[in-house]
Amino acid sequence: MAQISNALDTLKGDTTALKLCLDRIIPVRKGRPLPALNKQTDETSVEALLRSVLSGEISPEEGKEVIGLVEGAARVAATQLLTEMRQRQLDALQKAGASGGVVMVPMLDPSKLSTQALEEVLSVITH
Incomplete structure (x- = not known):
């Protein structure tokens, strides 16, 4: 000092x-603390963010940074989901091998499925 x-x-x-x-x-x-994102009825978060940029509440650069954060979080969530799916598939194969049976386990590409389809597949695999 x-x-x-x-x-x-x-x-x-x-x-x-x-x-x-x-x-x-x-x-x-x-940077600065961003204002609260007030969603209107039937408006997604991305639409509310776009509206905030277009109305001048936040700058385009700030909007881009927020979208980048959201994309990063979505990639992490998708990776976690894929990891869980693969682990369930391996567990099912190991269980079938231990019992001498054969089980068909679909190998899925979650990036090509909707969220609803992924949830349905997960419910089938887990039950």
Whole structure:
């Protein structure tokens, strides 16, 4: 801390250099807290986000960042779902092999199924 104080004392007459140093020591926060997303009746979250961008409540860059967060969360959820499905398929195959029977386990590509179809398949596999 003493070194910072000495450096700042040295720069007292040079406001440009002082500003550069302070910006490095205490960077300016980028971004801002986003306003609450108020969905209207029968409006999806993405539609509400788009409306917020178009009305100027948030900037296009902020909207893009939010969409990026949503996409990342969706990828994580899809990966978890796929992992669970594959584990259930392996468990069913191991169980069939242990009992000497044969079981047909469909190998599914969840990216090509709707959410409802995935839920139906999961309910069949788990019961």
